[in-house]
Amino acid sequence: MFWDKLSFVYDLMETLYNRKVFIETGVKVAEYIDRKDVVFSIMLFSKKPISPV
Numbered sequence: 001m002f003w004d005k006l007s008f009v010y011d012l013m014e015t016l017y018n019r020k021v022f023i024e025t026g027v028k029v030a031e032y033i034d035r036k037d038v039v040f041s042i043m044l045f046s047k048k049p050i051s052p053v
Contacts, residue, residue, distance in 0.1 A: 033039060
């Protein structure tokens with residue numbers, strides 16, 4: 001089928017674009033974080049419970 005032959009191109013472009021957006025978002029958020037701030041990392045889809053420590 002037509003789509004089966006071109007789907008890898010779509011997947012590649014989506015991966016590259018999402019990586020760029022993810023990196024740029026991290027850089028922008030980092031501008032708002034001070035060295036004194038406490039930053040919590042939350043894994044929304046983690047199968048393991050997150051320790052409050």
